[in-house]
Amino acid sequence: MTIWVAGEVLVDLIPETNGNRRGVIGGGSANTAKALARLGHQVEFIDGISTDQWGQQAKNELVKDSVGLNFVKYSDKPTCQAIVTLAENGSASYEFVIDGTATFDFQGWLPDAEKHKPQLLHIGTLVTVIEPSASLLHDWALELSEFAPIVFDPNVRPAVISDRNKYVNQVEKWVEIAAVVKASDEDISWLYPEQDLVSVAKKWLELGPQLIVITKGKDGLFAVTSDEVVEVPGVKVDVIDTIGAGDTVGAIVCEAVINNGLDKLSGDTLRSMLNRAAIAAAITCSRKGPIPPTAKELNDAIYS
Numbered sequence: 001m002t003i004w005v006a007g008e009v010l011v012d013l014i015p016e017t018n019g020n021r022r023g024v025i026g027g028g029s030a031n032t033a034k035a036l037a038r039l040g041h042q043v044e045f046i047d048g049i050s051t052d053q054w055g056q057q058a059k060n061e062l063v064k065d066s067v068g069l070n071f072v073k074y075s076d077k078p079t080c081q082a083i084v085t086l087a088e089n090g091s092a093s094y095e096f097v098i099d100g101t102a103t104f105d106f107q108g109w110l111p112d113a114e115k116h117k118p119q120l121l122h123i124g125t126l127v128t129v130i131e132p133s134a135s136l137l138h139d140w141a142l143e144l145s146e147f148a149p150i151v152f153d154p155n156v157r158p159a160v161i162s163d164r165n166k167y168v169n170q171v172e173k174w175v176e177i178a179a180v181v182k183a184s185d186e187d188i189s190w191l192y193p194e195q196d197l198v199s200v201a202k203k204w205l206e207l208g209p210q211l212i213v214i215t216k217g218k219d220g221l222f223a224v225t226s227d228e229v230v231e232v233p234g235v236k237v238d239v240i241d242t243i244g245a246g247d248t249v250g251a252i253v254c255e256a257v258i259n260n261g262l263d264k265l266s267g268d269t270l271r272s273m274l275n276r277a278a279i280a281a282a283i284t285c286s287r288k289g290p291i292p293p294t295a296k297e298l299n300d301a302i303y304s
Contacts, residue, residue, distance in 0.1 A: 002068065003254060004111075004118040004148075005033040006046040006137065007127045008103045009062070010080035010096075011054040012243065014289065024243075024289040025058045026082065027103070028125035028155045031244040034065045035251030035280075035292035036122075041258070044068040044118070046111065047127075050102035054079035071111040077102035084243070091217075091242050095159050098130060106133045113144035121145075122254050124153030124182075129161055129170040142177050149179035149262060152209075153250050156187040167191060175207045179262055182213040182250045197222075198229060210262050213274075215249055217242070220278055223270055230267075232274040235282035244290025245281040251292065252277040276302065 007029020013021040033045040045067050049055045051074060058079065062069060080103035083095040098104055104127060113121075121144055127133045141150055154171045161167045168191050175181055181204055188200050201212040201224035215221040218239075222231035256265060256273040265273065279301050283293040293301070 001117065001119040002042045002044050003036055003258065004044050004046060004071070004121045005029050005036065006121060006123045006141075007032075007125050008080060009045070009047050009049060009058045010082050010103050011058070012082045012084050012289070014084045014241075014243075015086060021083075023054060023057075025054070025061050026243060026290050027080075028153060028247050028250075029123065029127070030058065030062065031247035031290040031292065032122055032153070032250045032254070033067045034062065034290070035244075035248045036254060037065045037067045038292055038294045039251060039255055039298070040295045041255065042068065044071050046071045048073045048075055048077070048102040048105040050074075050079040051076050052078055054081075055102060073102075073105065073109050075102045075105060077105060079103060086241060089239065093159070094157060096126065096157070098126070098160070104130060104133045106136045110136070110140045113147045118144070118148045119258055120148050120151060120254055122151045122153070122250060123174075124250070125155040126157060126160060128152070128154070128174050129167060134170060138173060138177070141174075145177050145179075149257060150177060151180045151182065151250065151254050151257065152178035153182045153246070154187050154191075155246065156183075156190055158190055164191065172207060175204050175209060178209050180211045180213065180253060180257060181209050182215070182246070182253050184246055185214060185216045188214065198224060211265055213249070213253055213277075215246055215281070221249065221274055223274055225266060225270075228266065228270075230270045230274060232271060232278055235278045237282040237286045239285045240288045242285050244292060245284045247290065248280045248284045248292040249277045252280050
């Protein structure tokens with residue numbers, strides 16, 4: 001059986017020391033799809049891919065990492081661009097060129113979950129909040145949730161929607177149909193200013209999910225269920241940049257749901273997942289651009 005990952009593949013335009021920008025294929029969902037495939041899972045990616053230079057590069061990179069593209073729509077519309085700014089600590093912020101791109105074209109072609117029966121759907125980032133893709137995908141995912149668990153990653157980008165209340169409403173619609181939510185402390189701090197992270201996680205649990213995972217950058221990550229809060233520290237690493245680190249965590253969460261079953265993700269099993277995610281994210285941060293570890297690289301790091 002197959003894991004489905006729906007969302008954007010785009011080009012990150014990353015600044016270089018010479019003042020130019022280097023195009024790197026990214027997008028939160030594409031990064032998660034690649035991370036899952038590099039961990040050895042069968043993955044189908046669901047998005048529109050352009051026939052332009054960046055779209056073809058995206059296609060080639062996804063294929064290279066063994067991501068399935070049976071549910072992709074190809075078109076001559078351009079690829080979405082993310083113009084990246086890097087802070088001194090390696091953290092990234094983004095400006096997006098979205099309108100009229102192949103990346104956000106989901107009209108009339110989404111795959112039938114009842115027919116294909118995926119194991120799990122991972123979805124998130126901009127496609128879940130930008131119309132018209134957001135409503136189309138929500139209706140589709142709501143039907144899919146009858147057949148498979150949904151892992152949702154809001155991956156908040158205030159540059160696209162500055163209206164906080166509107167953004168919160170969009171995110172909470174997805175939280176309501178998700179089995180698991182993975183978010184960053186920055187996501188939550190922007191959506192719910194001055195609110196405690198655990199309190200927000202518990203509020204989200206009341207909306208429907210069974211598990212909330214919250215990343216805190218170098219300070220690690222924690223998980224909240226109805227019965228417990230489990231936290232692990234970050235893994236020290238020389239950070240090149242943080243692009244794709246949270247998406248790598250999302251892949252580890254999906255892997256744990258598939259391998260263990262959501263009902264068994266508690267106690268030591270949950271802590272093991274979080275430790276694995278912390279190490280995987282650290283490996284991604286040690287590389288330039290969104291390059292998650294392979295299963296061998298991750299296991300070697302865990303057991304070395």
